[in-house]
Amino acid sequence: MKSIKVFAPATVANVSCGYDVLGFAVHTPGDEVVMHLNDSKQVSLDVIEGDEGRLPRNPLQNTVSAVVINYLKHLGVEQGVSIELYKKMPFGSGLGSSSASAVAGLVGINELMGGRLSREELLPFAMEGERLACGNAHADNVAPALLGGLVLIRSYHPLDVVKLPVPEGLSCALLYPHVEIPTKEARRILKDRIHISDAVTQWGNVAGLVAGFCTGNLDLIGRSMEDVIIEPVRAMLIPYFYDMREIAIAHGALGFSISGSGPSVFALCKGEETARRVAKALENKLSSNGIGVNTYVSSINTDGPKVTALTAASH
Structure with missing residues (x-):
């Protein structure tokens, strides 16, 4: 059975004056997702730990599984996937908890499917995960969580994302x-x-x-x-x-x-x-x-x- 474990990092969105257009990733904390392929043709959310029972167990309503379902639908693939989500960061903290889950899920399923999409191509799926989690498909958490570093969202319509250099030290x-x-x-x-x-x-x-x-x-x-x-x-x-x-x-x-x-x-x-x-x-x-x-x-x-x-x- 093909399986994968992915860590996705917390993020600092806005970076002071850059509301909804700037964000950077950190090394800790973050979320971990374990994913197994199977023959069921269904996406299931089998384990959630660290959420104190607060997250939805329905795969269509949980960020990590919903983005996987949308990704597979985009590819036109019927693939059974079992997902385990290990929350290693606090909720409602301003650290991009929902985005870390979505990004870990997307990177995991994309790797298991042979890396069919680039990290940039995964970004719209992650943004839709944010819409599900908090009602707004902003990218200042998911873009740095997915791409790493400091990211500028120059435009949302059309989506135009720029990864900026980060000074040493x-x-x-x-x-x-x-x-x-x-x-x-x-x-x-x-x-x-x-x-x-x-x-x-x-x-x-x-x-x-x-x-x-x-x-x-x-x-x-x-x-x-x-x-x-x-x-x-x-x-x-x-x-x-x-x-x-x-x-x-x-x-x-x-x-x-x-x-x-x-x-x-x-x-x-x-x-x-x-x-x-x-x-x-x-x-x-x-x-x-x-x-x-x-x-x-x-x-x-x-x-x-x-x-x-x-x-x-x-x-």
Whole structure:
């Protein structure tokens, strides 16, 4: 029986000022999917661990199996597939939990089917998985989870995705405070009108951030990590957000912001040592105020998903 095990990484979407158009992958945490081919001609979701019973067991409603069903339908293939999903990351965290599951499933089935589609060609399937999970087919989590590195979504119609260079020595401190902010709620509270002056500031910061990554200018990256449109609204939902920003910068971070829709926060830093120092200081701030926290330190993951085991069919 042909089988595969795939790890897909968590992601930091928006990267401060790049709402819905920027995101990068990290090395940890992430989700793991194990997939076996069989003769049933059905896609089944046989095991889910780590979700505390919160995810749907119906293959048509769960992100990981739904994208596999759509992929096989696209190929015109009737193939039996048994799926096991091992959630290794928190829900509603702003770390791209649903996108990691979808990407791991897509990479797994594509490998088992002989790699018929490129990673770029898998992206629309992953985006539809996001639509199923949170009602919006955005790509700022699934694109970096699938392609690795820092990704710019230049356009959604038509889809135009650009993988940007990542400077050496850049490290990320990532913290998930144990408070839940559903993505739908975090999108609902956003304003639908903004001042032109705020838009101009935001455009300058997005351009500066992209330029900083492309030229390896870490100080420019730090100066450009300012979001005047989304962050001020969402920061209200995150305990001690502005205190944490002050702490992060005081301990050497280049910049600090919200990961995705929150409540996770991240700080980009020069080097792993600084990132660990920042992460520890932020963890101490939350813990001392009675808030549980998961802490991760990672460089930017330029590879994306990883096949960790592949077993050929026996004869």
